[in-house]
Amino acid sequence: xxxxxxxxxxxxxxxxxxxxxxxxxxxxxxxxxxxxxxxxxxxxxxxxxxxxxxxxxxxxxxxxxxxxxxxxxxxxxxxxxxxxxxxxxxxxxxxxxxxxxxxxxxxxxxxxxxxxxxxxxxxxxxxxxxxxxxxxxxxxxxxxxxxxxxxxxxxxxxxxxxxxxxxxxxxxxxxxxxxxxxxxxxxxxxxxxxxxxxxxxxxxxxxxxxxxxxxxxxxxxxxxxxxxxxxxxxxxxxxxxxxxxxxxxxxxxxxxxxxxxxxxxxxxxxxxxxxxxxxxxxxxxxxxxxxxxxxxxxxxxxxxxxxxxxxxxxxxxxxxxxxxxxxxxxxxxxxxxxxxxxxxxxxxxxxxxxxxxxxxxxxxxxxxxxxxxxxxxxxxxxxxxxxxxxxxxxxxxxxxxxxxxxxxxxxxxxxxxxxxxxxxxxxxxxxxxxxxxxxxxxxxxxxxxxxxxxxxxxxxxxxxxxxxxxxxxxxxxxxxxxxxxxxxxxxxxxxxxxxxxxxxxxxxxxxxxxxxxxxxxxxxxxxxxxxxxxxxxxxxxxxxxxxxxxxxxxxxxxxxxxxxxxxxxxxxxxxxxxxxxxxxxxxxxxxxxxxxxxxxxxxxxxx
Numbered sequence: 171x172x173x174x175x176x177x178x179x180x181x182x183x184x185x186x187x188x189x190x191x192x193x194x195x196x197x198x199x200x201x202x203x204x205x206x207x208x209x210x211x212x213x214x215x216x217x218x219x220x221x222x223x224x225x226x227x228x229x230x231x232x233x234x235x236x237x238x239x240x241x242x243x244x245x246x247x248x249x250x251x252x253x254x255x256x257x258x259x260x261x262x263x264x265x266x267x268x269x270x271x272x273x274x275x276x277x278x279x280x281x282x283x284x285x286x287x288x289x290x291x292x293x294x295x296x297x298x299x300x301x302x303x304x305x306x307x308x309x310x311x312x313x314x315x316x317x318x319x320x321x322x323x324x325x326x327x328x329x330x331x332x333x334x335x336x337x338x339x340x341x342x343x344x345x346x347x348x349x350x351x352x353x354x355x356x357x358x359x360x361x362x363x364x365x366x367x368x369x370x371x372x373x374x375x376x377x378x379x380x381x382x383x384x385x386x387x388x389x390x391x392x393x394x395x396x397x398x399x400x401x402x403x404x405x406x407x408x409x410x411x412x413x414x415x416x417x418x419x420x421x422x423x424x425x426x427x428x429x430x431x432x433x434x435x436x437x438x439x440x441x442x443x444x445x446x447x448x449x450x451x452x453x454x455x456x457x458x459x460x461x462x463x464x465x466x467x468x469x470x471x472x473x474x475x476x477x478x479x480x481x482x483x484x485x486x487x488x489x490x491x492x493x494x495x496x497x498x499x500x501x502x503x504x505x506x507x508x509x510x511x512x513x514x515x516x517x518x519x520x521x522x523x524x525x526x527x528x529x530x531x532x533x534x535x536x537x538x539x540x541x542x543x544x545x546x547x548x549x550x551x552x553x554x555x556x557x558x559x560x561x562x563x564x565x566x567x568x569x570x571x572x573x574x575x576x577x578x579x580x581x582x583x584x585x586x587x588x589x590x591x592x593x594x595x596x597x598x599x600x601x602x603x604x605x606x607x608x609x610x611x612x613x614x615x616x617x618x619x620x621x622x623x624x625x626x627x628x629x630x631x632x633x634x635x636x637x638x639x640x641x642x643x644x645x646x647x648x649x650x651x652x653x654x655x656x657x658x659x660x661x662x663x664x665x666x667x668x669x670x671x672x673x674x675x676x677x678x679x680x681x682x683x684x685x686x687x688x689x690x691x692x693x694x695x696x697x698x699x700x701x702x703x704x705x706x707x708x709x710x711x712x713x714x715x716x717x718x719x720x721x722x723x724x725x726x727x728x729x730x731x732x733x734x735x736x737x738x739x740x741x742x743x744x745x746x747x748x749x750x751x752x753x754x755x756x757x758x759x760x761x762x763x764x765x766x767x768x769x770x771x772x773x774x775x776x777x
Contacts, residue, residue: 190227196482197269198223198232201262201604208262208604212269213252214276216482219455220442221252239444239453263529263599270533277485279534282473285593286432286490286536286569288322288362293499293541293573294548297399299328300342303575304350310576312357317588319723320572322432323354324362333369333403334376337423348428355429362432362473363424367417368440368461369395369403377404383413385445395440405440408461409449417461421468433469436477438462438484455483462487475538475569481530490536490569494523497540497559499549501673517543517555518631518673521562522608525629528566531597537568542590544583545574554674556586557653561627561675564590564696565598565612589652589696591723598627601641611640616700620707621681621689625697628667628676635669640676646683648732650691651676652698657690657730657756684708687715687733687775690758694719694727694765702765713740713775721765729771731759736777743772 192198197212211234213221224233236251243249255272257265273279289307291299308323329347331338339347351361370377370384372392377384384404385393395405406413424430442458449457458480466474466487476488484491496515503514512519524539531537542563543549544556551559563570570590579587594616600609612627624647628640642649642664649658649665653676658665660683667676679691679698686708691698699706705718717729733739739759742751746769750762761773 192225192227194223194225196221196223198225199262199265199604200225200232203605206261208258208260208265210255210257210262210265210269212255212257212273213482214255214269214273215253216273216277216485217252217455217459219252219453220480221482237453241451241453262604266529267533270529273482274485274533277482277534279485280487280489281532282489282536285567285595286322286473286571287320287591287593288324288360288432288569288571289320289576290324290326290362290434290541290571290573291328292326292364293497293543294545294575295328297328298342299326301345301350302342305353307576308354308357308359311359314576314584315358316725317584317723318572318576319591320570321360322362322571323359324364324432324434324571325350326364326434327366327436332374332376333366333371333399333401334374336365336367336420338375346428347424347430351429360431361429362434363428363430364434364436365420365424366403366437366440367420367435367465368406368408369437370406371399372402372404380412380416383407383410383416385443385447387445393443393445395443396437403437403440405443405445406461407447407457408441408464409447409452409457411448414460414464417464418468421465425469425472430472432473432475433465434475434477435462435465435479435488438476438479440478442480442483455480458483459487476535477538481534485534488535490538491530491534492538492540493527493530493566493568494520494540496520497543499543499545499551501551501555517551517559518608521558521629524562524566525600525609525612526603526607528597528599528612531567537566537597538571539563539566539568541571541573542587543573544586545579546583547578552673554671557677558629558673558675560586560590560696561629561653561677562612564594564677565614565625565627567593567595567597567614569593585724588722588724589694591695592701594697594700598625610638616697618700618703620703620705621699623682623699624680625700626676626678626680628670628678630670630672630674633672635671638667638670639664640667640678642680643682647680648683648688648690650679650698650730652679652691652693652696653677655693657754657758684732685734686710687731687737687739687759687773689715689717689729690732691730692727693730694724695722713737713777715773715775717771717773719746719763719765719769719771721767721769725766726764727762729761729763730754731761731773733757733759733775737775738777739773740776741774743770743774745770 598614
């Protein structure tokens, strides 16, 4: 009871007081690192009430609260909390996975038949986006479709006359949004649109004409959901019949009249702010879901991405969700200190949360780790920080959306983006999630019919060069870093990276040591074989390592082969248009080739 935290608006989110009292929205987990045992408490229904889990370390007590928001219960009526799951069965990452799967089943989680990719206007053009800039990037992607094969072109914030006045365009968009969506379709892409449907700016025509549509406080004043865009923005009352009718018309306009295939719905928590509503018996959770359900029904089979969305309340109504704060073309907004706001925009903050919420991907929705920024100008991100971002986005298994002025990218920076296309689709596990924040090690098992290996993301978050000891399998494995293009040899148990640079990452492929020639990595895709290799096997009778490849996005690359001392490469055969074989100084055999669509490769050895 002495945990001083208000009922949540956006969650999950955790707070602590001098490491004695901890508060987490929706779910809380504690673990004993010496034994590996854990205790998890989390709510598995979320449609009617916000919820929190409290831990009091001094009293060794755990409390779970489901907030009814003061609604009245009449004679003969009953009121039930949301359902709570308590899991005491083993390692915390396993418990998180079980919790996510149970919550998703209970709430009817939606997914999608593939992980979307695209380009978003926001992180380069911001509110200055124009119709002209949209068309420039559309044309670039059309010409470079083989290198950057994305699906969606998304118009973000900056087209509207004001927040709430979505159907009135500003002067930067001389044509209609339907005209723009058609241009996108004509180039063979799908069209995406950003909206903040539950906000009304104090300056908007929507608020001037309908002041009774917003949530009010006890004094009758409009409740500010967020001060942004240089103005106060109020939360819409989604229990109001006229608001509901307006939402239906808005989503119909976006998907039927304008023809958008994808909606990014931002600042959704605006519908869940605390205050008085048209329906006094509706909780904040119920009001929120009424509004979001209207948008879901109106969108039909279009893709919906939630953003700024209360996690529990949104399950079953959106296909994907942003799982962290905004990335940015800088590492952090504030100097490093203990009380720096964890929700502030910045790449470090975004990645901390993206790595921690791995368990929601595929259980509650598809994860959106936010956009990939790879530019080397008009940015404060170093190359190492760009590699951190790319590694986390890749290992999230989630959506890959680019957000640079594409024509300004160098070929080298475009290659970083190409390496992430298409997404692998599965999320890595942060091995030290409950020991370090942000986690330092994130591991993904790549399972293919011909071989199984691991990808290990190693993150160096410190401000100074630091020795990093990364965990490895107990058996001997080859260790290769994609970003540095460096083979570290064979190791087991752990590997030391001395004086690893601040804010940098390694993306390691770990493959079991064989006594025959074997693939160590490829440089076509971040999975290093998980997408581009359809089959690979060594025929001892022929002395041939045969590989069947299919092009992902990157066209030119290498297949890197370990050759045991008792073998010697003799020749290479391939139907690829350009193939070259050579030994590297580190001892690996490099087979460089160009992929058009598919290719057969055979490396012949003497033994």
